[in-house]
Amino acid sequence: MNTTEALKQAMQAVKDAGIPEELWPTALPLALADLRGISVTPAPTGSSNGGNETATRAAKKRARKLPSPAKPDDGGPAGVFEKAASEADFLDRVARQTETSAEDLRDVFHVEKGELHLKVLSKDLGDNDKAKTMTVTALMGGAVFAGTDVPSIPFSEIHRVCKTMRCFSDKHAAEYIRETPGFGSIGSSRSSALTHKNGWETEFAKAVVRVLKKTETSD
Numbered sequence: 688m689n690t691t692e693a694l695k696q697a698m699q700a701v702k703d704a705g706i707p708e709e710l711w712p713t714a715l716p717l718a719l720a721d722l723r724g725i726s727v728t729p730a731p732t733g734s735s736n737g738g739n740e741t742a743t744r745a746a747k748k749r750a751r752k753l754p755s756p757a758k759p760d761d762g763g764p765a766g767v768f769e770k771a772a773s774e775a776d777f778l779d780r781v782a783r784q785t786e787t788s789a790e791d792l793r794d795v796f797h798v799e800k801g802e803l804h805l806k807v808l809s810k811d812l813g814d815n816d817k818a819k820t821m822t823v824t825a826l827m828g829g830a831v832f833a834g835t836d837v838p839s840i841p842f843s844e845i846h847r848v849c850k851t852m853r854c855f856s857d858k859h860a861a862e863y864i865r866e867t868p869g870f871g872s873i874g875s876s877r878s879s880a881l882t883h884k885n886g887w888e889t890e891f892a893k894a895v896v897r898v899l900k901k902t903e904t905s906d
Contacts (some may be wrong), residue, residue, distance in 0.1 A: 688787075696740050712839075712880070752780035766844045767837055768803040768827065777803075777834045784833035785888045787895055795895055796830060803830060803893060807898050809852045820863035822894050828870055829891025839880040 698718075706714045737845045749793065777798055782789040797804045805826060812819035824845055831837050845864055849855035862878060865872050869890030 766847075767831055767835075767840050768844055768848070769801060781830050781834040785829065785891050787892050791895055791899060792830075792845050795826065795898055803827065805848065805852065807852060811898050812852060812854060816854045816856045817859070817863045817866075818858065819852065820849050820860060821867040822898065823848050823852060823854065824864050824867040824870060824881065825887075825894035826898070828867075828883065829887060829894070832883050832887065833891065839882050841874070842879040842881065843877075845881060 700718045704714070750860055778789050778792045778796060780786070782792055795806060797806045805823070809819065813820040827848055829847060831840055842861055842864055846855060846860055849860060866879060867890070869884055869887035871884045873880050873882055
């Protein structure tokens with residue numbers, strides 16, 4: 688079975704199993720591994736796709752065994768921002784990767800019980816929901832990409848932070864995230880995820896400085 692066909696069958700198995708879209712990045716590799724690891728017996732006489740059906744059934748069975756994600760207070764699945772390292776090591780790594788001051792980072796971020804938070808006030812993020820959403824995206828996305836090995840962040844994670852900071856726009860949130868300089872996206876609709884492009888470290892550092900300057904001015 689070639690890679691293209693394997694991916695198609697694995698994705699179909701995940702969909703048929705009823706796995707929520709936000710869990711597809713986790714379920715797809717498991718289903719694909721099952722497909723590639725199965726020893727397919729020859730198809731019975733008169734059936735040309737018996738082997739494919741066997742692989743698909745096994746992938747479905749594996750996908751159904753995926754554990755349910757932990758639930759935070761807002762009822763959403765536990766995510767990237769709840770998997771940060773210890774505060775000292777995490778922020779030091781971010782500082783080295785982005786050439787920002789670890790002291791400045793501690794004025795912007797806080798890690799409590801492994802969960803990443805913003806310490807700034809909503810008014811310090813920008814003048815409107817778009818500016819605030821883009822600042823949240825640059826700060827949270829940049830911190831995770833610099834401080835962990837996570838390659839992408841579901842938009843839903845950014846949305847939850849924006850809701851906490853009271854700058855979430857139900858109609859335009861995804862658009863604002865995609866327009867954030869230095870960052871890109873993969874997927875579509877509910878499965879969209881944040882990635883990074885050239886210059887993301889600079890945009891992250893600029894967001895840190897911008898927030899701290901606003902904080903200093905407001906004091």
